[in-house]
Amino acid sequence: xxxxxxxxxxxxxxxxxxxxxxxxxxxxxxxxxxxxxxxxxxxxxxxxxxxxxxxxxxxxxxxxxxxxxxxxxxxxxxxxxxxxxxxxxxxxxxxxxxxxxxxxxxxxxxxxxxxxxxxxxxxxxxxxxxxxxxxxxxxxxxxxxxxxxxxxxxxxxxxxxxxxxxxxxxxxxxxxxxxxxxxxxxxxxxxxxxxxxxxxxxxxxxxxxxxxxxxxxxxxxxxxxxxxxxxxxxxxxxxxxxxxxxxxxxxxxxxxxxxxxxxxxxxxxxxxxxxxxxxxxxxxxxxxxxxxxxxxxxxxxxxxxxxxxxxxxxxxxxxxxxxxxxxxxxxxxxxxxxxxxxxxxxxxxxxxx
Amino acid sequence: xxxxxxxxxxxxxxxxxxxxxxxxxxxxxxxxxxxxxxxxxxxxxxxxxxxxxxxxxxxxxxxxxxxxxxxxxxxxxxxxxxxxxxxxxxxxxxxxxxxxxxxxxxxxxxxxxxxxxxxxxxxxxxxxxxxxxxxxxxxxxxxxxxxxxxxxxxxxxxxxxxxxxxxxxxxxxxxxxxxxxxxxxxxxxxxxxxxxxxxxxxxxxxxxxxxxxxxxxxxxxxxxxxxxxxxxx
Numbered sequence: 262x263x264x265x266x267x268x269x270x271x272x273x274x275x276x277x278x279x280x281x282x283x284x285x286x287x288x289x290x291x292x293x294x295x296x297x298x299x300x301x302x303x304x305x306x307x308x309x310x311x312x313x314x315x316x317x318x319x320x321x322x323x324x325x326x327x328x329x330x331x332x333x334x335x336x337x338x339x340x341x342x343x344x345x346x347x348x349x350x351x352x353x354x355x356x357x358x359x360x361x362x363x364x365x366x367x368x369x370x371x372x373x374x375x376x377x378x379x380x381x382x383x384x385x386x387x388x389x390x391x392x393x394x395x396x397x398x399x400x401x402x403x404x405x406x407x408x409x410x411x412x413x414x415x416x417x418x419x420x421x422x423x424x425x426x427x428x429x430x431x432x433x434x435x436x437x438x439x440x441x442x443x444x445x446x447x448x449x450x451x452x453x454x455x456x457x458x459x460x461x462x463x464x465x466x467x468x469x470x471x472x473x474x475x476x477x478x479x480x481x482x483x484x485x486x487x488x489x490x491x492x493x494x495x496x497x498x499x500x501x502x503x504x505x506x507x508x509x510x511x512x513x514x515x516x517x518x519x520x521x522x523x524x525x526x527x528x529x530x531x532x533x534x535x536x537x538x539x540x541x542x543x544x545x546x547x548x549x550x551x552x553x554x555x556x557x558x559x560x561x562x563x564x565x566x567x568x569x570x571x572x573x574x575x576x577x578x579x580x581x582x583x584x585x586x587x588x589x590x591x592x593x594x595x596x597x598x599x600x601x602x603x604x605x606x607x608x609x610x611x612x613x614x
Numbered sequence: 615x616x617x618x619x620x621x622x623x624x625x626x627x628x629x630x631x632x633x634x635x636x637x638x639x640x641x642x643x644x645x646x647x648x649x650x651x652x653x654x655x656x657x658x659x660x661x662x663x664x665x666x667x668x669x670x671x672x673x674x675x676x677x678x679x680x681x682x683x684x685x686x687x688x689x690x691x692x693x694x695x696x697x698x699x700x701x702x703x704x705x706x707x708x709x710x711x712x713x714x715x716x717x718x719x720x721x722x723x724x725x726x727x728x729x730x731x732x733x734x735x736x737x738x739x740x741x742x743x744x745x746x747x748x749x750x751x752x753x754x755x756x757x758x759x760x761x762x763x764x765x766x767x768x769x770x771x772x773x774x775x776x777x778x779x780x781x782x783x784x785x786x787x788x789x790x791x792x793x794x795x796x797x798x799x800x801x802x803x804x805x806x807x808x809x810x811x812x813x814x815x816x817x818x819x820x821x822x823x824x825x826x827x828x829x830x831x832x833x834x835x836x837x838x839x840x841x842x843x844x845x846x847x
Contacts, residue, residue, distance in 0.1 A: 371626075376841030512741075541623075562623045563695070565682055579694050580841060598694070600846050 265413025266290070267405075271336050271344040272415070273423035276445045276456040280328040280351035283423070284444060286320045287336055287344060288412075295343065297321050299334035303347075306335060320444055328353035346420035349390060351460045357589040358461055363392040363422070364583045365559035366504075366538030369400035369431055370410060376580035377414055377560025379599035383582060384418040390460065392422045395538040395556050396429025396471060396504030403435045408442060428454040429504040429538055430471040453482050457489050462589050462611070464493035466501045470523070473505030473516040478523065490530035497590055497611035498533040506537035506555050510544055510576050511564035527551055533592070533609060540564050543581050543596060545605060546572040552609060554594070556583055575605055621681030621737070622751075624698035625838045627674065631705050632831040634671050638664075639828050662766045665713055666722065670729045670758055672709025677737070679703035697834050697844045705827065721769055721804040729761050772804055 269288040276284075285297055292315045298306035310321050319336075326332065329352040335345035352358050363384060368377045384392060399407035415424075426443040433439065436454070445456040445467070453469040466489055470477050493499050507519040527535055534552040541557040541564040553572070557564070558581035569576055579598050583605075586593040596605035641664060646657065679702045682695065713726075736754040779798050814820065830844075837843050 375839065379841035562625045564623065565621045599841060600693075602693075 265406075265409040267409055269409075269412040270416040270419065271334070271346055272412075272419040273346065273348045274425065274443065275423070275458060277458060278351075279423075279458050279460065280353055281326050282322060282324040283326065283348060283350070284320050284322055285334060285336065286318070286442070286444075288318045288442075289338065289343070290317070292317050293338050295319060295321075295336050295338045297323070297334055297336055299323060299332055301327075301330055301332060303333040306333060318441060326350045329356070329358060344420070348423050351458070354459060356461075359586070359588050360390040360461055361388075361584060361586050362460075363387070363389045364395060364536060364554075364556050364585065365392060366395035366427075366536075366556035367397040367429070367541055367558075368394060368411065368414075368560035369397045369407075370560060371400065371562045375560055375562065376558075376599050379580060380559050380582050381414045381417050383597070383599050383601070384422060387418065387422065389422050389584065391425050392418070393425040393465075393502060393536070394427060394559070395502050395536050396427045397431040397538055397561070398426060398429065398439075400431055400561070401434065402432045402439055405438070408438065412442075425465070425467070425502075426454075427467050427502050427504055427538075428469055428471055433471045453477075453479060455482055455485065457493075459493070459496065461587060462496055463498040463500055463587060463592070464490075464496045466490065466493075466499070468501060468503035470503040470505045470519065473507075473519045473523075475518055475522075478518075483526075487526060487530070490526070490532065494531065498587075498592060498609075499531060500534050500536070501527060501532050502536045504537060505539050506544075507535070507548070507553060508546070508570045508572055509537070509540040509555055510569045510573050511540040511542055513540055515570065524548060524551075533611075542576060542578040543583075543605070544573055544576045545594075545596075545607060546570065546574045548572055552607075554583065556581075558582065558599075577604065579604070622674065622678045624678060624682055624695050624702060627678040627702045628698040628831070628838060629835055630671065631675050631702050632835040634668065634709075635705065635828050635831050638668065639824060642824060662722075662769055663762060665716060665718075666725065666729075666765045667762045668709040669713040669726050670733070670762060672706045672713070673726075673730055673733065674706075674758070675702035676706030676710065677733070679706060693845045694843055698838065701827070701831055701834060705831070708823075708827070717807050717810055719769075719804070720806045720808060721772060722765075723808065724804070725761075725765050725768070729758065732761065733758060772801055775801060 267288065267290050271285050271287040274284050274286065275282065294312040294315045296312070297310045299308050299310070300306040310323060312319065312321065328350055331347060331349045333345070333347045336343045365380055368380065370377055399411050401407050412419075428436070428439060436452070440454065443454070445451070445454050455467055455469045457464065457466040459465070466486065468486060469482060490499060505516060505519065506513065507524055508515045528549065528551055532551055534554065537553065537555045538557050538559070540555050541561045542555065543558045544555040546553055558579060560580075563578040563580070565578060581596050581598050581604070583594055583596045586595065590611045591608055593608045594605070595603055597603050679699050682699050683703075733754070736750075736757065741750055741754065779801060783798060834844055
């Protein structure tokens with residue numbers, strides 16, 4: 262079984278405005294300063310960002326980027342290339358273009374690499390705009406080795422696919438370790454892991470509900486969530502992601518707190534779809550016009566889907582990942598097994614746009 | 615009271631099953647031949663422990679397989695989960711059948727019912743309402759193993775008491791002792807062998823079955839470690 266080093270190759274992420282600024286992050290075993298070269302021509306990376314402070318965990322913010330543009334980058338440490346990759350920036354606000362993104366969840370390994378490795382292999386070399394991981398990225402958030410493993414496996418696609426993380430109940434065991442790797446705010450005092458961004462016709466909102474408990478709906482998160490959704494009403498689609506499902510057909514059943522306190526907010530602000538993990542199976546269903554998906558096929562052993570809920574439309578206990586083809590007025594959700602069989606195809610059209 | 619839909623994942627049950635069948639095969643291959651178990655208490659205790667262990671874990675495999683077979687399936691689930699479900703179903707039936715066909719005693723039958731009741735209560739009543747599920751799954755399994763360990767102590771203790779009472783009865787045969795007679799009858803009842811049916815584990819069909827199942831279990835377990843199965847490559 263492979264042992265992964267502390268060193269982590271570069272990955273791309275963002276938390277607010279990916280049409281003009283993103284982060285490139287990586288980790289080295291020894292403290293050092295690096296230069297990030299980037300540009301639109303892979304043979305001529307004309308721009309650069311130079312680190313001024315030596316460190317092991319690096320987050321370099323690239324700003325003033327052009328919207329809807331493909332960029333290439335390389336990280337150079339002491340004259341040697343440490344890693345390189347590519348990403349695309351979001352279209353400028355108010356402009357729509359089609360894009361494809363992927364979703365996985367619960368990539369935690371259980372007794373061995375399991376199918377997390379197969380999921381990562383399925384994403385290898387793909388040019389998805391980003392991949393969202395809807396929580397439980399690691400199995401034991403206390404354990405540095407779990408992060409080494411996760412990044413080791415994910416490095417096979419992180420060079421071409423930026424990363425949108427969501428915090429899960431296993432990750433939150435040591436929030437500081439999670440937030441070391443995944444930044445969601447320029448303000449380091451912000452404790453909860455929520456953020457949002459727009460991409461073309463879609464507003465994405467990431468929330469911090471790893472367990473779906475009362476204590477997680479803090480005043481600051483609730484106020485921000487409502488305001489953020491209110492600001493996004495002009496876009497055709499609003500997507501919300503948080504780890505704990507509102508209803509699920511395996512172990513956790515119906516979460517009365519989320520049903521009574523969060524679902525009404527999602528419905529009030531016309532959210533198109535909400536995505537979860539937590540239960541280790543794939544499930545799609547609906548609360549009226551609001552579609553939900555549980556994407557727990559990303560790596561952990563599967564939970565039995567023995568108790569379908571009234572809202573459940575399809576349920577499977579198979580390792581899988583979901584790809585979303587996004588047009589200006591439609592979202593098509595294609596869910597594949599890790600061995601490449603398409604087993605769920607569902608489209609949402611936006612009326613009035 | 616809430617009745618939970620909990621069942622172990624076939625992959626977890628498969629890994630347990632592979633480990634238990636490796637243990638079974640090592641006992642099967644290296645077991646001493648023609649040993650008078652009455653003379654060797656260690657071997658006798660190991661034999662009793664093993665019988666009970668394989669029964670209760672056989673029950674776990676059977677429960678998992680039946681729960682999953684009665685759940686929701688689509689074609690892709692069949693490809694990924696079915697090999698493990700079929701293997702644990704066969705092994706569950708084999709372990710339970712083997713136990714029942716190897717001259718069980720009344721105490722064993724009572725004990726396995728206690729074990730099954732414990733397992734069902736934990737899995738359907740306790741696990742669905744706990745918050746920290748993983749810890750409670752571990753507690754359930756540790757409890758099951760402790761019950762296995764407790765069983766030979768009870769069986770051995772009851773046999774010792776039985777023999778002591780038997781001796782006392784002989785020594786006091788001239789006296790009328792109602793308490794001793796009642797206790798004697800109870801211990802005698804618990805130690806009663808229910809039937810004498812037995813399977814011959816040495817015949818060719820059984821040997822082939824054990825080796826084939828062991829190979830399939832090991833193969834499927836290894837494939838599952840890397841996210842595939844016998845059907846999917």
